[in-house]
Amino acid sequence: MLTARRWARYHVDVVRGRPLLLVLLAAMACGHPRAAGRPNPPSVPIGIAGGEPDNRALALALAARDRDDDAKVSAWYDPHLLTDDVRPDVLGRLGALDDLPLYDFDLSIGDDARTFLIDERVYFQNRSDVALHDLVFRLYANTPPGRDPPETFRRGHCVQTACTVQAEGRDIVVVHPAEPIAPGGRLRVVLHVTGLLPALDPRQLTMAGAEKSALQSMLGRGDGAPGDYGLLGFGDGILSFANFYPVIARHDGEAWDLDRSTLGDIGPDSLSHVRAHVELPAGYVVAASGVRTHEAEGDARQRIDYTAGCMRDFALLASAQFATLERQNGDVRVRSFFRASERAMGEKVLDAAAWALGDFEKRFGAYPYRELDVVEQALVGGVGGVEFAGLGTVASLFYKPAIRSSDRSLDTLLLGGGSADPTLKDGAAEFTTAHE
Numbered sequence: 001m002l003t004a005r006r007w008a009r010y011h012v013d014v015v016r017g018r019p020l021l022l023v024l025l026a027a028m029a030c031g032h033p034r035a036a037g038r039p040n041p042p043s044v045p046i047g048i049a050g051g052e053p054d055n056r057a058l059a060l061a062l063a064a065r066d067r068d069d070d071a072k073v074s075a076w077y078d079p080h081l082l083t084d085d086v087r088p089d090v091l092g093r094l095g096a097l098d099d100l101p102l103y104d105f106d107l108s109i110g111d112d113a114r115t116f117l118i119d120e121r122v123y124f125q126n127r128s129d130v131a132l133h134d135l136v137f138r139l140y141a142n143t144p145p146g147r148d149p150p151e152t153f154r155r156g157h158c159v160q161t162a163c164t165v166q167a168e169g170r171d172i173v174v175v176h177p178a179e180p181i182a183p184g185g186r187l188r189v190v191l192h193v194t195g196l197l198p199a200l201d202p203r204q205l206t207m208a209g210a211e212k213s214a215l216q217s218m219l220g221r222g223d224g225a226p227g228d229y230g231l232l233g234f235g236d237g238i239l240s241f242a243n244f245y246p247v248i249a250r251h252d253g254e255a256w257d258l259d260r261s262t263l264g265d266i267g268p269d270s271l272s273h274v275r276a277h278v279e280l281p282a283g284y285v286v287a288a289s290g291v292r293t294h295e296a297e298g299d300a301r302q303r304i305d306y307t308a309g310c311m312r313d314f315a316l317l318a319s320a321q322f323a324t325l326e327r328q329n330g331d332v333r334v335r336s337f338f339r340a341s342e343r344a345m346g347e348k349v350l351d352a353a354a355w356a357l358g359d360f361e362k363r364f365g366a367y368p369y370r371e372l373d374v375v376e377q378a379l380v381g382g383v384g385g386v387e388f389a390g391l392g393t394v395a396s397l398f399y400k401p402a403i404r405s406s407d408r409s410l411d412t413l414l415l416g417g418g419s420a421d422p423t424l425k426d427g428a429a430e431f432t433t434a435h436e
Contacts (some may be wrong), residue, residue, distance in 0.1 A: 151195030
């Protein structure tokens with residue numbers, strides 16, 4: 001992540017005098033860091049009472065799924081079924097991949113497009129040279145202190161192994177097997193999580209709102225607590241699921257790294273595979289890491305399956321307003337997802353992403369995946385975009401028309417009226433796209 005001080009130095013050298021804060025939006029946006037043969041899961045409605053999941057309905061739903069959990073978990077996974085997203089020339093250099101963690105989960109998004117349920121099956125192999133007495137998971141670690149996390153761990157168990165699974169605090173889940181996991185030993189764990197997507201404040205989803213947030217952060221005039229930027233939230237008609245499923249904490253050979261920071265990059269997580277089975281209301285267009293392996297849509301609900309091999313995280317965004325454009329860069333498909341009303345910026349973002357990919361490969365080598373998605377995302381806190389594996393996002397505020405404000409406050413004077421400058425806004429959007 002580029003800090004404000006580092007960006008200010010870069011800004012003087014490169015951008016040569018343009019208003020600092022507006023371009024800082026892009027610099028502050030430094031991401032987080034993080035199939036076949038299976039029957040479709042039943043659609044489980046998640047009841048809401050007083051803004052929280054209905055405990056009785058939830059208990060019945062989880063009990064029904066628990067009966068099938070172990071039957072869904074194979075003895076181990078076949079990595080060849082999970083790596084369709086990796087380019088063949090890259091895959092051939094990676095060697096054996098069956099010792100990486102696999103996160104195999106069902107994500108069921110309620111008909112209200114806000115509540116959700118995650119049933120996760122985790123395949124873990126101890127790749128260290130020490131026995132592990134516990135296996136520690138991090139759960140949405142970007143929630144700022146003093147705020148309620150957007151999701152809650154409900155229950156868990158180990159498959160054919162005695163263990164206890166319990167939450168410790170609000171963002172840690174600890175699995176304690178009856179016997180330590182020896183080097184090379186394997187463990188399969190089932191976890192259940194429920195959540196409610198927070199609604200983002202519309203006032204923060206504009207250029208003026210983002211400029212104010214960024215300025216307050218630099219001047220120390222905010223509440224002092226870093227925000228989660230809306231990574232798991234709902235705004236501008238866009239559902240955002242990022243950093244949303246339990247992931248195994250990193251282990252340094254002596255202790256678990258719980259990484260308590262809530263500012264910007266909170267990973268990256270260890271390299272892993274993901275197999276996601278997503279069920280959500282019909283009519284939503286979905287962008288996600290990895291590649292699609294199955295799609296089915298009914299009158300009210302739709303199901304999409306993804307595999308994402310050799311990734312450090314998995315992100316998903318959905319909107320009933322999304323349109324898409326794409327182009328082929330060699331054997332990589334580059335796609336731009338944007339609200340249909342903002343097509344002009346969606347085209348500019350696609351152009352910038354395709355150019356940046358080509359430049360990246362000239363400088364650093366082959367991009368490892370078959371697809372690269374760049375997606376409009378509702379973000380708050382002065383953040384211009386976020387990067388994930390195989391997917392980058394650009395803040396929705398860049399897609400909206402520039403509106404001149406009559407506010408001549410200190411904020412506007414320092415920013416030079418940047419929110420009214422379409423050229424500056426387009427340049428910041430291009431910079432953000434290339435950065436992510």
